[in-house]
Amino acid sequence: MSQHPISSDPATVKAHQHAREQNLTTVWERHEAVKPICAFGDLGLCCTICYMGPCRIDPFSAEEIRGACGAGRDTISARNFTRAVAAGTAAHSDHARGICHTLIETGQGKAQGYRVMDLDKLKRVADEHGLKTADVSFADLAVRLGQRLLENFGQSEGSVSFLKRAPKGQQERWERAGVLPRAIDREVVECLHRTHEGVDAEYRSLILQAVRCALADGWGGSMIATELQDVIFGSPRPIRSRVNLGILKKDQVNVVVHGHEPVLSEMLGVAAREPQMLEYARSKGAEGINLSGICCTANEILMRQGFPVAGNFLQQELAISTGAIEMMVVDVQCVMPGLQQMASHFHTKLITTSDKARIPGIEHVPFNEHEALDCARSILKNAADNFVRRNQASVDIPEEVMDLVAGFTAENTFHHLGGTFRSTYRPLNDAIMSGRLRGVVGVVGCNNVRVQHDYNHKTLVEELLRNDVLVVETGCAAIACAKEGWMRPEAAREIAGKGLQEICEVVGIPPVLHMGSCVDNSRILIACTEMVREGGIGEDLSQLPVAAAAVEAMSEKAVAIGLYAVASGITTFFSPAPRVLGSPAVYEYLTQGIEKDFGAHWVFEADPHEVARGIIAHLDQKRTALKLEPMKYQQPLARTA
Ligand code: NFS
Numbered sequence: 001m002s003q004h005p006i007s008s009d010p011a012t013v014k015a016h017q018h019a020r021e022q023n024l025t026t027v028w029e030r031h032e033a034v035k036p037i038c039a040f041g042d043l044g045l046c047c048t049i050c051y052m053g054p055c056r057i058d059p060f061s062a063e064e065i066r067g068a069c070g071a072g073r074d075t076i077s078a079r080n081f082t083r084a085v086a087a088g089t090a091a092h093s094d095h096a097r098g099i100c101h102t103l104i105e106t107g108q109g110k111a112q113g114y115r116v117m118d119l120d121k122l123k124r125v126a127d128e129h130g131l132k133t134a135d136v137s138f139a140d141l142a143v144r145l146g147q148r149l150l151e152n153f154g155q156s157e158g159s160v161s162f163l164k165r166a167p168k169g170q171q172e173r174w175e176r177a178g179v180l181p182r183a184i185d186r187e188v189v190e191c192l193h194r195t196h197e198g199v200d201a202e203y204r205s206l207i208l209q210a211v212r213c214a215l216a217d218g219w220g221g222s223m224i225a226t227e228l229q230d231v232i233f234g235s236p237r238p239i240r241s242r243v244n245l246g247i248l249k250k251d252q253v254n255v256v257v258h259g260h261e262p263v264l265s266e267m268l269g270v271a272a273r274e275p276q277m278l279e280y281a282r283s284k285g286a287e288g289i290n291l292s293g294i295c296c297t298a299n300e301i302l303m304r305q306g307f308p309v310a311g312n313f314l315q316q317e318l319a320i321s322t323g324a325i326e327m328m329v330v331d332v333q334c335v336m337p338g339l340q341q342m343a344s345h346f347h348t349k350l351i352t353t354s355d356k357a358r359i360p361g362i363e364h365v366p367f368n369e370h371e372a373l374d375c376a377r378s379i380l381k382n383a384a385d386n387f388v389r390r391n392q393a394s395v396d397i398p399e400e401v402m403d404l405v406a407g408f409t410a411e412n413t414f415h416h417l418g419g420t421f422r423s424t425y426r427p428l429n430d431a432i433m434s435g436r437l438r439g440v441v442g443v444v445g446c447n448n449v450r451v452q453h454d455y456n457h458k459t460l461v462e463e464l465l466r467n468d469v470l471v472v473e474t475g476c477a478a479i480a481c482a483k484e485g486w487m488r489p490e491a492a493r494e495i496a497g498k499g500l501q502e503i504c505e506v507v508g509i510p511p512v513l514h515m516g517s518c519v520d521n522s523r524i525l526i527a528c529t530e531m532v533r534e535g536g537i538g539e540d541l542s543q544l545p546v547a548a549a550a551v552e553a554m555s556e557k558a559v560a561i562g563l564y565a566v567a568s569g570i571t572t573f574f575s576p577a578p579r580v581l582g583s584p585a586v587y588e589y590l591t592q593g594i595e596k597d598f599g600a601h602w603v604f605e606a607d608p609h610e611v612a613r614g615i616i617a618h619l620d621q622k623r624t625a626l627k628l629e630p631m632k633y634q635q636p637l638a639r640t641a
Pocket of ligand 1 (some may be wrong): 260295296313333334444445446447474475476477517518519554555557558
């Protein structure tokens with residue numbers, strides 16, 4: 001076991017300790033068991049693409065070694081990178097496709113329990129797509145918008161429709177580089193085709209295709225998912241809730257949703273509040289039903305309904321090991337198959353619900369939108385029935401729990417900053433121009449067992465806050481900082497630099513804004529675009545004093561997000577690095593050369609203090625280029641530095 005505790009979150013350390021005492025295995029033990037990590041794979045130098053290999057390229061060899069087909073380290077590493085981006089894009093975009101269908105079926109009255117909650121957004125997005133909105137019923141409009149957005153996946157002409165939202169300068173760069181995504185599915189397919197054995201062997205050409213695919217994610221799949229989820233389930237508004245394992249209740253039926261698609265969990269949210277459901281739970285001896293979540297499904301029902309969050313990615317098994325969960329309902333992505341082994345030691349029922357994702361040894365309860373509410377009710381009943389099987393004597397719930405405010409969006413956050421009823425980015429831009437705020441940074445992404453759980457997120461964010469940087473977050477990074485208490489408005493006084501404190505206090509927002517799930521990184525793209533439109537801090541995303549960071553990255557989705565951020569002009573600090581370190585050429589292009597094409601680059605830096613310094617230097621450099629006023633308050637870089 002490593003020197004440091006597995007996590008910087010006390011609840012996680014305790015729950016892990018408790019699990020170990022019972023001889024239960026978690027991701028940390030399995031990770032130890034697979035060490036050493038394969039260095040060829042880690043560097044991106046293991047090629048498994050054809051069946052002559054796998055070929056492994058020794059990076060230290062004096063003469064250049066090539067795979068059997070003649071592919072060298074640059075080709076191999078670029079192909080591996082491109083495939084990761086394709087998989088990440090596929091995940092976000094398939095999610096979006098599902099939401100398009102849900103919108104259509106909602107309009108057709110076929111999706112039980114759903115209705116269009118944000119009519120205003122429905123009209124706005126329909127308008128944007130040139131659909132006639134006058135004298136059309138909302139139901140018809142929902143159907144037509146769903147169908148129109150579905151075209152983004154397979155159209156044979158034109159390009160992904162939301163790209164037009166980007167600032168002109170960025171659109172021109174994309175056009176010049178030849179990376180305007182045509183259709184989402186097409187870009188994923190083309191990544192797979194080009195990386196097939198014996199097709200594209202030129203690293204830059206491969207990476208530009210990866211860019212085209214990633215843009216189809218950020219300005220395509222992810223944006224469609226966010227926008228339509230707002231339309232169907234309602235746009236988030238600031239909402240209070242609680243976070244960490246301590247939200248599990250000893251005297252209630254604990255139901256935890258986990259994964260990414262909110263379609264079923266939104267209905268569980270509705271059903272969990274129905275009087276007859278609560279009555280049923282009481283008839284089983286429980287005081288009520290406590291619905292909560294893990295990972296991004298959690299973020300979705302938090303943002304819109306205020307349900308509490310049990311934890312982030314690395315806490316999924318530990319939630320079960322508390323012995324307090326009656327039912328864990330999983331859909332897609334970031335769901336560890338290891339949950340099955342953990343659940344087998346407890347009364348916890350684990351069920352898979354998506355046609356796309358099954359786990360050996362786990363009951364599959366197919367979710368059907370046509371009977372969504374009935375399906376949700378039956379799941380909750382099943383959970384309540386399971387309450388009597390719980391062994392209360394062995395339940396061990398860590399007491400850690402924290403308050404938070406979530407629910408910020410590109411539309412509402414700066415509505416607040418405006419301090420008026422008109423949504424305007426003026427006060428935000430003014431705060432940046434006058435040196436109260438240094439800039440805005442999106443800290444996003446996963447947990448990774450290779451990094452002390454939550455440590456990088458918190459270390460980085462703390463330093464940013466102290467240096468007057470407004471932080472916006474999504475995904476598991478958001479959950480990490482929420483647990484630390486930085487999503488309470490009071491946190492500004494406790495931790496933020498003076499300038500940031502002033503802004504937070506005037507507007508009444510926390511210094512770290514929860515902007516949702518990982519598909520909601522598209523909200524950050526929109527917010528940056530609005531900052532450009534408001535004027536005074538750059539003509540293009542690449543000129544803004546902004547940056548992105550994913551410092552505990554784990555999934556292929558994170559790689560796709562990193563790439564679309566960079567291609568959109570947002571310099572991105574990312575670690576652990578994607579598997580490109582074995583190719584000096586690919587490394588050089590991603591960290592330097594790409595800047596010429598898109599106005600931003602990657603930084604692969606593992607030390608969160610260094611990342612903080614790098615980001616601050618980056619923001620200052622952008623400020624200098626824009627000739628903005630010096631920072632109003634000078635303070636030491638950071639207590640911890
Ligand atoms: Ni994002 Fe959200 Fe978490 Fe990483 Fe997984 S839950 S989609 S991939 S681990 S942040």
